[in-house]
Amino acid sequence: MKNWLLLLASIALFVTPLLYFANDSSAEFSGTDDKVETAVNEIQKDYSPWLRPFWSPPSKEIESSLFALQASLGTGVIAFGFGWLAGKKNAGKL
Amino acid sequence: MHIMEGFLPPLWAALWFAAIIPFWILSAKRVKKIYEDAPHLRMLLAMMGALVFVLSALKIPSVTGSCSHPTGIALGAILFGPLPMVLLGTISLLFQTILLAHGGLTTLGANAFSMAVVGSFVAWGTFRATNKIGTPPAVCVFFAATLSDWSTYITTSLQLAAAFPATEGGFFASATKFLALFGVTQIPIAIAEACLAALVFNLLTKYNPEDLRELGFLRTPKKISAPETK
Structure with missing residues (x-):
């Protein structure tokens, strides 16, 4: 499976519901x-x-910043990991 | 799939803790073994835990006009087997419970069971089954992640139905109600999760072929003919 296709598909899955309900205020997108x-x-x-x-969390803003913290912690580890793996793979080639 | 704090009666909360504790013990042993016996796999294991952190923080809109989130548990369970992810998934649930009041300490047993036990075992089993019939690995990951996500939310629905049987129709009426609430919303979200899991798997095969080969996911090229481990 092509990576760009997978990325495109996941973005499309995110955007389609938003477009579908763009003029429909009954969709609250609550959890x-x-x-x-x-x-x-x-x-x-x-x-x-x-x-x-x-x-x-005392407010929606603080809740969303904590969710962002959670996601960025995860992303940080994944990004560090890929960097580390790429570095290990290329070691000696430079 | 997070059952909120206090939303399972004490007896059910206790029952799910009793069910999860053996898995926590086995999982801790497995993680310790990987940590000690295969130190070079620590980074990959940490990345699989991190994937749960990222994906379970993402609330994704769905065709029902509601939002829900993926679990991210599948890929780790596929690569390392279902047990290590039980502990890693629980850590993510604890983070959300304590810092975000999302989920609950009393419902931790039930939530960990649906996401980290059922989700992991379904992912692992689906991968093994589809891989056996010769499906390309990335496609197997896709199917495994989809089913893992669905099975987690189905489990949550059944857990709620068991704790709150309807006065008319009992368990099945309640199960239908909760499945209607979670099920349809989760269909596209599980597919989005599967796309991301397959994407990360593809990147790993590119950047980390040695570890994947060691875990048995890539065929060793004939020319090199590395000695068989185990």
């Missing part, structure tokens, strides 16, 4: 994980979580 709360309460009206997180 499915959060929708479980509503679904559980539809099944069992009186259920409330018996433990709440001891800390949660």
Whole structure:
């Protein structure tokens, strides 16, 4: 499988839903994980979580920056790894 | 696939912890073995853990108008076998639970089971099965990652259905409800995840052929005829 095709396909999969719902305000693009709360309460009206997180990000902005931190930590390790592997592979050729 | 804090009744939370603990122990042993016996594979293993960090942080929009995220567990499970990823996946879940209040400590057992145990074993099994019939490795990775992602979300749906059976229709009515919530949204996201997993696999075959050959993913060229390990 060609790499550019794989990259293009994953970008297309990201963009298509956004374009499809571009003029439709009913699509909120909220997370499915959060929708479980509503679904559980539809099944069992009186259920409330018996433990709440001891800390949660005080705002959406802080939450998104922490998600960015998570992604950048991962990307950092992967990028370092590929650099290290490329360097090891080319060692002695230079 | 993150079941939020407190959203599994105590008994179910305990049950999933009981189910995951043996896998955590086996996984820790396996990681320790790789770390000690094959130090040159540490970098590749770290990269597979990092892939879970990146992909599980990405909320991707889907055709249902909801967002969900990939798991990134598949490639590591394909390369190293399903066990090491149980621990690496759990680390990523812990990060999200503690720093982002996404997921929960009480639901960690259930979440780790769906993502890191079911997701890993399905990825590994699918790869082995498709590879055996002669499918090109990158295509096997693609199928394995797709099924791994789906199976994780199916497991989450069933875990929720078991804990919250509907008054009418019981377990199956609830399962249908949760599968409808997660399932359709996850179809394109699993495919996007599979594209990225295959892409990383392709890059690894280019930049790290030695390690992949050692792990049994590339055929050793006849000319060199390296001695068989194990």
